[in-house]
Amino acid sequence: MTAQDVREAASVPTSADGRTRGRRIGVWIAIAVVLLAVGGVGAVLASLSQWADRGALDPDSPAPGGALALAEILRDNGVEVLVVRDRDAARDALTPDATLVLPDMPALSDAAVTTLTDTAAEVVLIEPRARTLRLLLDGSVPAGFAADIAVDPDCDLAEAHRAGAIAPGAVYDPGAGVLACYPSADSYGLLVAEDGDHRVSAVDGRTLFANESLAEGGNAALGVNLMGRHPLVVWYVPGLGESDLAGSPTLADLTPPWVSPVIVVLLVAGIAAGVWQGRRFGPLVAERLPVTVRASETTEGRARLYARSRDALHAADQLRMSALGRVGRVLGLGPAASAYEIADAAADRLGWDRRAVRGILIDDLPPNDAELVALRDRLRHLEEAVRQAVRPERNTP
Template structure:
């Protein structure tokens, strides 16, 4: 009785071990799936942030990329100009309040007409970078876009001192001036620089994407023009609108606002159903089955398996090639030819030995292609007949007395 208990425990231990191993494998599989999901989510978040940075990188004063404007900011600071970067219109308005400053502003489609005009009026100078039709109409008395200039450098051609000191530039976008607006750098159908100066307030418009970004600032007179337009006062407020910076009521509608109310619950339900189906129908691996190696497979089984594959694929040409390869090997041994003998040499040697037509023998061993199963069977019979004839010719049977 005392010796039976250890025996029973020892017998139960091996049975329990595979079950624990299987549970550990299943748990490890779910952990691996969770890790992969987290990694994919992290990579997606990184890519989304990178793409968002790329969208905001153009003319960004804190961006060192090719489309950024950090080089202009550094030059302004080297000249003793204070540069304040504002990411929303409220901060920009507060930085301009009571200051003799220059407002540098790209196009701001998310702001209302009143907000755009209020920002420009709060600065002593306003430099518009790549403005669109609305901003030109509001701040430059009816000016409008005129396409793009030519690739050739253009001289100032105006009385604006800042442009004349800067020298020639290669224009990007060009504009048509409105009433009372000075126009410089004629190119194509418009001018690359518009300036409206009342003495107490000045507004300039220029294509900063083509002239003031990091990769093109050193070309021609671009850097000089940027410093002349932006560095007239001791402070520059560079307004770079951030995501969601708007004063319009409601803002842009989101995807959830544009879809019916039942879409979101339906998506959640489909996701839950997909996960449940994966858990329900997913393949579950059991414990490994021990198999003694090496495994011996009979040659007849391999031959029959290949034959079934050829028959299922209806590949009569491939099957004929296998029959011919075997027949050529046997004929080469019967005729005393070496392993380097080609199929044509074996066929010619067999024809000479039998005094048959060489073309007929080559047709059997090389040239003829069976089009169907019946032709394949006929070729097999002809190969067998040829092989038997060569065997009789090489090793004729001796008559016994």
Template sequence: MAAWVAIGLALLVIGGLGGAMSAANQWAQRDALDPDSTGPGGTRALAEILRDHGVDVRVIRDRTAAADALGTGPATLVLPDAPALSDDALSDLAAGAADVVLVEPRARTLDLLLPGAAPAGVAPDTAIEPDCDIADATRAGAVAPGALYSASDGCYPVDDAFGLLVDVTDGGRVAAVDARPLFTNEHLAENGNAALAVNLMGRHPLVVWYVPNPADTDLADADPSLGDLTPPWVSGVSVLLLVAGIAAGVWRGRRFGPLVAERLPVTVRASETTEGRARLYARARDPLHAADRLRIGALRRIASLLGLAANAAVPEIADAAAGRTGLDRRAVRGILIDDIPRGDAELVALSTRLRDLEDAVRTAVRPERNPR
């Protein structure tokens, strides 16, 4: 009993140390597009570049605090997808910003802030020229935009869709772009990605980067829980059944004890076992299975003679045997792999050929031990 307790405590300690080390190594990863994340999918590099350009970047994870920061002066709101916020909350938050940059546009967000726009597939993984009149895009040059959006006009066109949408409003504008293949740490240095990001987000001295927080939701939970959908007596019955199952397991469960050596009543000679198995094979009329057993034994012995590893593949053994004996490789593969006996006569013939092949390998490996 003490040994099991010690093992359990050791496992708990090891698990705790492993969890602590994992948390220490991954503390900065956070979520995708998080400006505090240094992982491949984060945007820490972009936030630092904006700060180097004199832009005050504030990473805010609370909707009320983000709205207060936007009210201090002209600012750009960087807004990823926020499914925990209602339409009214998203619209109110965006209304307080001079510019809004949607870095993870979804159909709902596009419909709210860019009426008439919608997702329209994915662009090919090649750099595309802006081909538009938006100065921020033309100065940045070609990028590989990722997601595409349908609209009447935009930049980085692919067929009838665009990789960047910009809608100029009174005193500001709303831009939509897929930031995952462009603005994350692993892609920011490619093409004109960094220039496009700075041009879109650095138009004002303040950037409010809102990071959605599930606890920041304003949606009421109207979905009933499982407990609301079941009668009150179900919980009690479930607990009773669980206790009964545990009691039955303790009552009827197998109790493992030390192994007990049991003396067999008779001793069976190996020759009798082999002969009995052979009779079973003959009665089953399955020459292929018997041939497989013969081949397995021959392959093991031939591999040992040739000095091959115990886990050597069958084709490797066959090729090595053919190369050492000088026999035709196709013939050796037929003996060891391909030939299928159709009856007892062919099985006996295969057994003879296996024995002859094994003797040939032994003679080639140890010629001094075989009389001429």
């Protein structure tokens, strides 16, 4: 093959190159699809978890964690249940003869919570936290969870006695002057504080009043007894934007205005540099070869190197490897045949001693150049004998 042929072959992309590029592009496309799928699944799961948490104790939610069942029972008993999701609307709906049902309100300040609760005749905390207990039931604190067994009220509260035994879930330590019911060890599952006509109750609504657990024990009766003491129930469900707290300064607020544009410019520059210096997949580029070397010259040059270094063993290995390949092909052995298998097959074909054939093809080590030449002659004689034994008709004149 001439240099021109090599250049022409190099300038034309082969089908193998096209398949390789296709596989690379396919791999990148598959990676991109997998990343998009993982991101989409993660977003869906995150949104589902957010919606599931948002629907907890929601009086309009029929989900297992919602509270629609309790709201409907109150309505069936003649109590109007008004669901509000805005703090101002809740304050406007409250009357001196209304019960305010409150979940946890971490986004509202202490002042906003007390302003809202002071308007109602009665407040029922269905997700008591340390802050609301401190604000509305002075001195009371959370105390963990009770064992999952029903206990009697063991207090003088009529609403609890009518409801009967319950498994209270979360329990609390009452403050001074707070009535406590449903004891578990030294804590209680229901706290009630009264100040004249104003009363505040605290109970674990997630355990007792959710749709999935409302039918257990006296849960439904307790919920109706606590919330149905007045003709109107204002059930406040805080929205996502319900907050009067001053937010903490963000990173953008703390940095100079020129930082964001500089970051964007640096990102764009980094992407441009990656595209510029990145690896490009395209056809092979033709390159002019500096010189064309004949195979015979390469062989002669390698032989001179072996002779100059007096490396007879390496030269013998090269001669034997070539001879083994040719003998194996003549004998019809596959490329996976070992040197010993080829030597044994040649000995069987010729009827020679196996050790002698193995010595020629494998074992004998020439210590000098004279022995190397003799080994070359023996290899040549062996090849000729095998070829004559396999195809004698081709060697007859």
